[in-house]
Amino acid sequence: MRVIRRGLAIARESLATAWAQPVASAVTIIMVAGMCATVLLTTGRTVGAEQNVLSSIDSAGTRSIVIRADADAGLDSSVLDRLSGIDGIAWAGAFGPATDVQNAAFPGATKVPVRLAWSSSFGTLGIPEIQAVENRTAWGSAAALEQLGMPDSVGGVVATSGQDLAVAGRLDVPDFLQFMEPLVVVPQTRNVDAAAPVSVLVVIAARPDLVVPVSRATQSVLAVDDPTKVTVTTSAGLATLRGLVQGQLGSFGRNLVIVIFALTAVLVAAILYGLVMLRRKDFGRRRALGASQSLIVGLLLVQTAALAIVGALVGIAGAAAALALAGDPLPGPGFFAAVGVLAIAVSVVAALVPALAAARRDPLKELRVP
Amino acid sequence: MLAARGLSFGYDPAKPLLDDWSATFEAGEVVAITGPSGRGKSTLLYLLGLMLAPTAGGITVNGMDAASLRDSARARLRATTYGFVFQDAALDATRTVLDNVIETALYRDDSRPASIRRARDLMSQFGVDLRANARPGQVSGGQAQRIALCRALLNDPRVLLADEPTGNLDPASADIVIDAFHAQAYSGATVVVVTHDPALVARCDRRIEL
Numbered sequence A: 001m002r003v004i005r006r007g008l009a010i011a012r013e014s015l016a017t018a019w020a021q022p023v024a025s026a027v028t029i030i031m032v033a034g035m036c037a038t039v040l041l042t043t044g045r046t047v048g049a050e051q052n053v054l055s056s057i058d059s060a061g062t063r064s065i066v067i068r069a070d071a072d073a074g075l076d077s078s079v080l081d082r083l084s085g086i087d088g089i090a091w092a093g094a095f096g097p098a099t100d101v102q103n104a105a106f107p108g109a110t111k112v113p114v115r116l117a118w119s120s121s122f123g124t125l126g127i128p129e130i131q132a133v134e135n136r137t138a139w140g141s142a143a144a145l146e147q148l149g150m151p152d153s154v155g156g157v158v159a160t161s162g163q164d165l166a167v168a169g170r171l172d173v174p175d176f177l178q179f180m181e182p183l184v185v186v187p188q189t190r191n192v193d194a195a196a197p198v199s200v201l202v203v204i205a206a207r208p209d210l211v212v213p214v215s216r217a218t219q220s221v222l223a224v225d226d227p228t229k230v231t232v233t234t235s236a237g238l239a240t241l242r243g244l245v246q247g248q249l250g251s252f253g254r255n256l257v258i259v260i261f262a263l264t265a266v267l268v269a270a271i272l273y274g275l276v277m278l279r280r281k282d283f284g285r286r287r288a289l290g291a292s293q294s295l296i297v298g299l300l301l302v303q304t305a306a307l308a309i310v311g312a313l314v315g316i317a318g319a320a321a322a323l324a325l326a327g328d329p330l331p332g333p334g335f336f337a338a339v340g341v342l343a344i345a346v347s348v349v350a351a352l353v354p355a356l357a358a359a360r361r362d363p364l365k366e367l368r369v370p
Numbered sequence B: 001m002l003a004a005r006g007l008s009f010g011y012d013p014a015k016p017l018l019d020d021w022s023a024t025f026e027a028g029e030v031v032a033i034t035g036p037s038g039r040g041k042s043t044l045l046y047l048l049g050l051m052l053a054p055t056a057g058g059i060t061v062n063g064m065d066a067a068s069l070r071d072s073a074r075a076r077l078r079a080t081t082y083g084f085v086f087q088d089a090a091l092d093a094t095r096t097v098l099d100n101v102i103e104t105a106l107y108r109d110d111s112r113p114a115s116i117r118r119a120r121d122l123m124s125q126f127g128v129d130l131r132a133n134a135r136p137g138q139v140s141g142g143q144a145q146r147i148a149l150c151r152a153l154l155n156d157p158r159v160l161l162a163d164e165p166t167g168n169l170d171p172a173s174a175d176i177v178i179d180a181f182h183a184q185a186y187s188g189a190t191v192v193v194v195t196h197d198p199a200l201v202a203r204c205d206r207r208i209e210l
Helices: A001-019 A022-059 A079-083 A142-148 A175-180 A208-220 A234-279 A280-289 A293-326 A331-357 A363-367 B041-048 B071-081 B098-103 B101-109 B113-125 B141-153 B171-186 B197-202
Strands: A063-071 A089-095 A099-101 A112-119 A137-138 A154-157 A165-172 A184-189 A198-207 A231-236 B001-011 B016-024 B032-035 B058-059 B082-087 B157-164 B190-192 B205-210
Touching: A001 A022, A001 A293, A001 A331, A001 B101, A022 A175, A022 A234, A063 A175, A063 A208, A079 A089, A089 B113, A099 A142, A099 B098, A112 A154, A137 A142, A137 B141, A142 B071, A142 B082, A154 A280, A165 A234, A175 A198, A175 B071, A175 B101, A175 B141, A198 A208, A208 A231, A208 B082, A234 A331, A280 A293, A280 A331, A280 B071, A280 B101, A293 A331, A293 B071, A293 B190, B016 B041, B016 B058, B016 B098, B032 B171, B032 B197, B041 B190, B071 B082, B098 B101, B098 B113, B113 B141, B141 B157, B141 B171, B171 B190, B171 B197
Parallel strands: A112 A184, A137 A165, B032 B190, B032 B205, B082 B157, B157 B190
Antiparallel strands: A063 A198, A063 A231, A089 A112, A089 A198, A099 A112, A099 A154, A137 A184, A154 A165, B001 B016, B001 B058
16 A cells, blocks of 8 residues: 555655646656657658558458369368368368359350359358258359359359259358459368369468478378379469568568667657756755655656657557648558557656766755756 | 764874874754864765765764664764755755755655744744745845754754855855854754854864864
8 A cells, every 4th residue: 555655655755846837747748759750760661561552462462372183083072171180271162063054044145154063152152051051052153153144143053964943142252262263162061071072172261471381291192093183273372472471571561660660769768868857956855855766767767658659659649640630551550559558668768867866966966966 | 862983984094184083072052063174074074964974983873873774874973863954955955945854854854834834934034034035145144054054953953064054155144053052052962063164163162273
């Protein structure tokens, strides 16, 4: 209780001192705000651009592994059950051999390939997990539905084998499935006892750096009759490029942050030292009247921390507004928070030397300063 | 009670201002320290006030050897047992008069509300209560010294040290300050005053010439 009361008393005195010295306080706030704004307008912009570049690379399928199997290769839908035991897989989908279908209402219309499909999550394709008619409902991409002449995304199709299917809606085609367009799928429930042939297996690794190990693990559970009739295409090269881009841009950003914070810390320390020198009589009086050295240090550090918090908020808000107005990419909230916390920490550390100098002032000498 | 035993001190070791100096200041008395400029009167006061460490000798405060204490303990003793009145009042120009009077409460961990009540009583007693929210730059020299006196008396000090407290005051203001010193001594405190003011010296119980 006593410690809390003392902490509150020190905080109140620090804030009152800061309020009573508006010029010195404003200078400190401006310095810290400038520190944050400089970092965010330089490194923050770089980080935002980096995140955009990486997002673009990721959306192009940096993490995808595509396995194509000939009809007699022996790959079947039970592979998804075996894949479920492998860590590092974000999504997996298996597609059966293509069969042509056409709009049942227009005999002779354009034919579009349809495939049976199995997946760990049909939600990724925008398909509800619960089907109206299990294993008999088709979903088409926008391109496929256009070719089928179904602007309302519903209707009936008939396969060349004579089988009728109901088209229930439009599916979303992620970037990593673009190569299968125009795409019409018939979602299947997974049934190990009734495994069906698979001609295309798509596996998405959780992270780009997992593409190679996930690809190896996937190939080990394919359980095909003839491995020579299976081809594997991975985005390992793209993942490597992504790693290089991330590494180089990240390294540049980190170095820039260190340089800016180091320079600003020196500046903050120099200015705070100057401000302490201007107030040396104040510290001398406090020491003479009974303030301990640790109290003087505490008062200055708490005061600097309070001003730094205000400065960090001002700097971050200003830089975010400037980036948004300029249409530049914004770094994530975590980066903003990290810059703010780092700026406050740097300011407090920079204030330590002036605070120790203030605490060690000779009260007698300072009281005699006119 | 305050006592100095064999006190030595000098900024230049070759020219000591004080050499094996001893004196005892009893509780309840007001003692004037006088002497020509440059003889170390203020230095002696700051030694007695534990702001300077003697090169030799000791200082006893209520029977405790205070000069050998650690810095933090000496600071604590200054905050709790001492009261100081400096020549130029030494007020914080950026804070209000009330803030100045209660400044030392923080150094003692005293309750702020209780300190404010005590400060208002003292300010009323010394006629500066109406200037509580003014800045030191807005009050006269006499008022500033009375405000400094309020600050010094806030903790009801057992040792009150004053450096030329009436140097810049008119006779009426000086009388108020001297009366306050005697009142504090009457309550059992030891009061030591460095002064050139003959009127103040005349009203002290004892005089020590340096």
